[in-house]
Amino acid sequence: MTIDPAQLAAQATQAFQQKKYEEAAQGFASAANFYAEKRDELNAAEMRNNQSVALLQAGKAQEALEVVERTDEIFANAKDLKRQALALGNQAAALDGLKRYDEALKKYERSADLFAEIKDGDMRAVVLRAAAAVKLKTGQVTDSAFKMMGSLEAKEKPSIFERILNFFLRFLR
Numbered sequence: 001m002t003i004d005p006a007q008l009a010a011q012a013t014q015a016f017q018q019k020k021y022e023e024a025a026q027g028f029a030s031a032a033n034f035y036a037e038k039r040d041e042l043n044a045a046e047m048r049n050n051q052s053v054a055l056l057q058a059g060k061a062q063e064a065l066e067v068v069e070r071t072d073e074i075f076a077n078a079k080d081l082k083r084q085a086l087a088l089g090n091q092a093a094a095l096d097g098l099k100r101y102d103e104a105l106k107k108y109e110r111s112a113d114l115f116a117e118i119k120d121g122d123m124r125a126v127v128l129r130a131a132a133a134v135k136l137k138t139g140q141v142t143d144s145a146f147k148m149m150g151s152l153e154a155k156e157k158p159s160i161f162e163r164i165l166n167f168f169l170r171f172l173r
Contacts, residue, residue, distance in 0.1 A: 005034035009047060012054070021058035025051050029067070042078055045071040045087070052090045061097030068094060082123075085114035089127050096130070101138050105131055 012027025032047035052068035055061075068090045075084035092107035108131035115124035 005031040016054055021054045025054035041074050045074040049087055049090050061094050065094035081114050081118050085111045101134050104134050
């Protein structure tokens with residue numbers, strides 16, 4: 001019987017959806033290992049990113065950072081800007097979880113830049129909101145407000161609430 005890494009990933013995804021984060025992380029790790037053995041480094045890196053998200057949900061920020069480190073470089077070498085941006089966002093989230101805020105902000109900003117480059121306004125907005133939250137945690141309230149404005153402006157279809165919030169945030173300028 002041969003093991004199919006795609007099937008392992010599907011099982012891990014199902015565990016994640018059921019909030020069984022440690023089980024999901026183990027499944028993604030197994031899938032990553034199989035892809036790595038096949039010399040499929042892009043899918044292995046993708047599985048490491050999924051594993052990182054599951055580990056973060058399980059409250060294991062250090063492990064999450066360790067498995068996702070350098071995956072952005074793999075995607076950069078393949079010129080896959082979207083997955084590179086996602087990997088940087090995952091690294092930033094792990095750094096945020098470790099309270100390494102300055103490093104997290106740099107990763108979030110690089111991720112946001114890449115999402116802007118590929119014109120993915122919705123994902124850019126998510127990343128900019130996360131960066132704004134880090135700025136709030138570090139007491140940089142004005143900078144946080146500007147980041148939040150940027151995240152609202154980046155979104156392709158803002159809700160009515162987001163448009164009102166954007167209107168009021170403009171008074172801070």
